Amino acid sequence: GAGVSQSPSNKVTEKGKDVELRCDPISGHTALYWYRQRLGQGLEFLIYFQGNSAPDKSGLPSDRFSAERTGESVSTLTIQRTQQEDSAVYLCASSLIQTVETQYFGPGTRLLVL
Amino acid sequence: EDQVTQSPEALRLQEGESSSLNCSYTVSGLRGLFWYRQDPGKGPEFLFTLYSAGEEKEKERLKATLTKKESFLHITAPKPEDSATYLCAVQALSSGSARQLTFGSGTQLTVLP
Numbered sequence: 001g002a003g004v005s006q007s008p009s010n011k012v013t014e015k016g017k018d019v020e021l022r023c024d025p026i027s028g029h030t031a032l033y034w035y036r037q038r039l040g041q042g043l044e045f046l047i048y049f050q051g052n053s054a055p056d057k058s059g060l061p062s063d064r065f066s067a068e069r070t071g072e073s074v075s076t077l078t079i080q081r082t083q084q085e086d087s088a089v090y091l092c093a094s095s096l097i098q099t100v101e102t103q104y105f106g107p108g109t110r111l112l113v114l
Numbered sequence: 115e116d117q118v119t120q121s122p123e124a125l126r127l128q129e130g131e132s133s134s135l136n137c138s139y140t141v142s143g144l145r146g147l148f149w150y151r152q153d154p155g156k157g158p159e160f161l162f163t164l165y166s167a168g169e170e171k172e173k174e175r176l177k178a179t180l181t182k183k184e185s186f187l188h189i190t191a192p193k194p195e196d197s198a199t200y201l202c203a204v205q206a207l208s209s210g211s212a213r214q215l216t217f218g219s220g221t222q223l224t225v226l227p
Contacts, residue, residue: 042201042217091157105157
C-alpha cells in the first residue's frame, strides 16, 4: 500500500501569512505524529494524535501552531502569522497503536518564510 | 532532559572500508533506541529498534548494538548506495502515552566508489 504522503512538498510564504500543511497517513494507522527538522538538526517532536484526539501537544512551540485530525486519517498542521524561524522541514509520521515505536515517515514539507 | 548525541557529524569512507557510527544518550529510563536512515529530500526510513543492553540487530551490511550509555551502527564493506544521513533516536519510559522520540542530529555518511 501507499506510504505516508504530505502536501505541499514545498511552500514559500511571506512573514505574517498563515500556512496549512497536510498529512495523509498509512491507512489503518491510528497514531500520527508531527515533527519539525531545522537545517542540520535532529527532529523535534511537535504533537501526537491517537485517533482524532491529541493527548500530547507539548512540542508545539507557540500558540501560533495548531493541528487537527479528522476521520482518524488526514491531519493538518496550521501555522498562523508565520515567522522566519518557522522555516524548516515539517515531517509527519504514522504507526499502528500497538507498535507506536515503529513510525513511518512522509517525505516532509519544506517551508520557507521570507 | 533526554539527550542524544551522534558522532561523527560527517564520515567519508571508501567503498569496502568498514566503520562505526556512535550514538550516546542520556534518558531517564530507556524504552527503546531507534536507528533511521534519511536520504536527501526524504523522510527518515526505519532501520532498527533496540530495547536492552547487549541486544544486536542486523540488516544486510548494517549491525546495531546497544549498551547502557550508547549505541553503535556498524557498517561492513559499505557501498555507495549506503550514503545517507543516519539518525538515532530514543524513547523514554517517561514519555507517556505519546511515546515521543528524541532525535540526535545525525551522521552524514558518504561512501566513495
